[in-house]
Amino acid sequence: MPINLKTAVVETREQRLGTIIGWDGKASDLSHESAYARGGCASKCGPKARRICELRGPFTQGSICSEQMVECQAGNVRDAVLIQHSPIGCGAGQVIYNSIFRNGLAMRGLPVQNLHLISTNLREKDMVFGGIAKLEQTIRDAWERHHPKAIFIGTSCATGIIGDDVESVATALEAELGIPVIPLHCEGFKSKHWSTGFDATQHGILRQIVRKNPEKKQEDLVNVINLWGSDVFSPILGELGLRVNYVVDMATVDELAQMSEAAATVGFCYTLSSYLAAGLEQEFGVPEVKAPMPYGFAGTDAWLREIARVTNREGKAEDYIRNEHARVKPKLAELREKLKGKKGYVATGSAYAHGLIGVLRELGVEVDGSLVFHHDPVYDSQDPREDSLAHLIDQYGEVDNFTVGNRQQYQFFALLQRVKPDFIIIRHNGLAPLAARLGIPAIPLGDEHHAVGYQGMLNLGESILDVLAHKKYHQDLAAHTKLPYKKWWLDQKDPFLFARSV
C-alpha cells in the first residue's frame, strides 16, 4: 500500500502493516501467518497487510508511546527545535533523550550539545480553552532563541483529545518565518505500538524537509537510517566508494533535505527504516536497498551486493566480501570455541531481533527463544527481499519459542523459564532488571551498530564473553532479591494465560 503524504497525519503501523503486539509460537508459524510470499496473503487481504490473530489480555504493564519516538528522532536533529505541544509531563522525556543525544554526539565525534526541546506547558485552563495561542508563542520563542533550520511540533494525548488545530498555526508560521514548521501527529493513544512514532517523524520530514526537486544527484551518497550508533557504515560503504548520509538522529536539517539526492537508502533495522526508505523511493526515486539486513555472513553478503548493484559498483563489493570473509572467519572460529554450549535470548525490536539471532547462530550460540516488542507482517515496500523473519528462518533455522509482546515484564519470567538462557541481549528498558534478578546478565546494546556486518559478529562475540563474566554479580543479586509477583503467577507456565482464557 503506497505511502500517503497528502495528509499531515501518518497512518499508524497497524493500519498500514497490520502490526501486532501479542503472539506466541514458533518463528516459522509467525512467518507463515505474515503477509509475505509464503503466507499467500495477496488473495486474502488485498492492499492491506494480512491480519494475524493477536493475543490480548486484561493485564498490561507500561509500554512506550509514539511521542517518545518523535522526541528521540525529530528532537535529536542538531539544528532544529522540537516543540512538545503538551502538558509538562511529556517533556520529561527531554532528560533521557538529552543524555543519549550527548553521548551519541560524543561517540560520533560531533560537538556535544544539549538538545533543543521546548514544552508548551499546557495547564488545566488550556484544556478548556485550547492551547493554540501557547503553541504559537512557543514557536516564536523557538525562533527567537535558536533561529533553527526547522521547527517540529509533536502533539500529545491531551492536544489530540481537545482537538487543537496544530496545522493551521504551523502553516501560518512556516510562511512567516521562512523555515519548515512541521506538525508531527504522535498522540500516544493513537497507535498500539511506539514505532508509529518513527513513522510520524519520517512522514513530516518527507513532506516538509526533503528537497522536492533536487538540482543535483549525489551518485556516491547513501542514506543510512539509524539512531545514535557509532560510525561503522562509513568504512564499509567507503570500500565501495560511497559516502554515508546518517539520518535522522544527529543529522542536520540540510542532511535530511539532501536525502532526495542520494543514490540509495539503507538501514540497520527495517522496523526503523521501513517508512522513510519506502517514502524516499516512492516520492523521490531514491532506491531503497531491498535485501536482508546486514547481519551474519549471508545477510551482509546479500546486502552489500544489492547496494553495489543499485549504485553500479558490483566489482568492488566482491573484493571486499572476499577479504572480510578471510579476515573474520578465523577469529569467528576462536569465538565459537569459547562460546560453545552457551545459550542466548534476544529481546529487542522486531526486525533488529531477526538480525541479532542470526549473528548469535553464526557465533554458535544456541537460541531457542526470543521476544520481539511487536511484529510487522510486512514492511512498507512490501518487497519479499526485505522479509527479515523469513531470512532468519531460511538461513539459520527455527526459533522454537518466538514471542511478540510490548515489553511485558510479568510475562518475561515465564519466557525465560522456558529456555533458561545464559545471557540476554536487549535494548529497551524494563526487562533486563527482571533477568538480572534471576541471575541472567544482559547485554544492553546502546550502540545499535555493534553487531552490524562482518566485524559485528566478532563485536557481539566479545561482548558475550564480557557479559558472561557479569554472571557473578547477577547470581549474587538473585540470592538476595524478591520479585513483585505472586508465587501463583510465577508458577504459571503460560505467559499468555490471561489472554488465552479471555
Added chain:
Amino acid sequence: MSIVETKIRDLPPASLAPAKTNSIEQIRYGCAIGALQSVAAIPRAIPITHCGPGCADKQFMNLAFYNGFQGGGYGGGAVVPSTNASEREVVFGGAERLSELIESGLKILDADLFVVLTGCISDLVGDDIGAVVRPFQERGIPIVYAETGGFKGNNFTGHELVTRAIIDQFVGDYAGEQQTGVVNLWSLLPYHNTFWRGDLTEIKRVLEGAGLQVNVLFGPESKGVSEWKAIPTAQFNLVVGPWLGLSTARHLEHKYGQPFLHVPVLPIGSNETARFLREVLDFAGITAGPARDKAEAFIADEEARYYKYLEDFTDFYAEYWWGLPAKFAVIGDATYNLALTRFLVNQLGLIPARQIITDNPPDEFREEIRAQYRRIADDVATEVDFEEDSYAIHQSLRQTDFGHKPPIIFGTTWERDLAKELKGVIIEVGFPTSYEVVLSRSYVGYRGALTLLEKIYSTIVSRSA
C-alpha cells in the same frame, strides 16, 4: 554590618529581558503522574497507572533512571501496571479497562498497597475513577486513587495528591492517643531529588540519635505501610524544607488534630543540624531532663567527629595552591537550593552570585522563601529568582558577575555545557543529574556535609591537570 551584599543588580533592565512566556525548555520537573515514583518509594507499594502507553515509562526513565540512575525499586520502574490507554478508552471511556487491569493485577502482583494514578486521557474524558476503585476498597483490598493528569501540575503537586490519597483512603480515621516522641517526616521529593534516599536516611539517623522515633515513610529506611498506618499516632508532623509537605501537614492537623513543626532549612553541616535538632526537640517538649541531656550528648558527639574531619580538611582548604572558587550559583528546587546556599555561605564562606529556584513553589510561599535568602547569614543577604525555563536560567547565569575567578555551579545536567562556557565547575545536585550514579550518597546532616565537601573539592582538584 554586611560584608557581602548581593542584589539582583546584574540582571538587564526589564525592557531588555525577554518576557516570560509559557515555554519551558529543558524541563526541571515531571507532571503530576510523576508521583508514581512517590508510590514506588514506599516499600512494597505498587503504582497502577491509567494513562497513555508512554506516561509511566517517561516519568520513571527521567525522574529515576537518567537522574542518578536510581533504579525502579520493588514494584516500580518503566513497567508498572498501566492501561496503556488507546483510542478505545478515549472514545468510550476507560473505567472498564482500568477495572479489568486492577482485577487481573491483584492475581499477579504481590504488594501491600496499590495506588491508582490517572493521566491526561482519563482526566479529560472524565472517567469516574472513584467508582472503579471503591468496590475494591470495599472488598478490603489496600488500594487508593489519585487523579494526577499532567495538566494539573508538576510532580510536586502529584506527590501531595498521592500522599493525601493514601492518608484519606488507606490510613483513614483515627481518634486514639498520640505517642510522645514520635514524628512523621515530610521532606524531600522522592526520586526527583537525586539524593533523597541517603538524605532521608541521615535525617532519620540524627533525629533518632536525638531520641525521637521517626516515621520516614519513603525510602529504604521506611517500614512500609505499617508506618503509614501509624501516621495518626505520632506526636507531630515535621516538615523540613521551604514548602513541600506543608499542605499535607495542614491536612493532618485538621484530620487528626496533630500539630506540625515547619523547618524551612534542610540542615547541612554541624551548625545547621544542631540548630535543627534543638528546634525539633523543643517542639517535641524535650527541653530539659535526661532525654534532653542524651540528645545534647548525641549532638556533642556528632559535632566532635564532624570538626575532626573539618580540621583535617582545613589543611587543604587553607593551603591548596591552585585556586578554589569563591562565587557560586545554585539552580535547583527550593529545598536543596536553600539548604546548599546556607551551607556554602555559612560553613565555607563562599559568595552567593545567583540562586534560582526551579520547582515552581506556590505563590503563597514565595515571600517567605525570599526572606530566607535575605537573612542567609548574619552578615550576608541575597536575592533569589524563581524560574523554570532553562533558556531564561542560562541567560541569567551568563549575565551574572562571578568576579575574577571561575564560578562553581550547583545545578543539573542542563548546566554542564554552560559551566564550561563560563570556565567554571559543575556539581550536579538536582533533577536531572544524568552524569552521576547515586546510591546511598547524602549531602545533608553531619555525614552528608562531609560527603558534599569531598564531592565539591574532588571535582575541582581533578580538573587541575
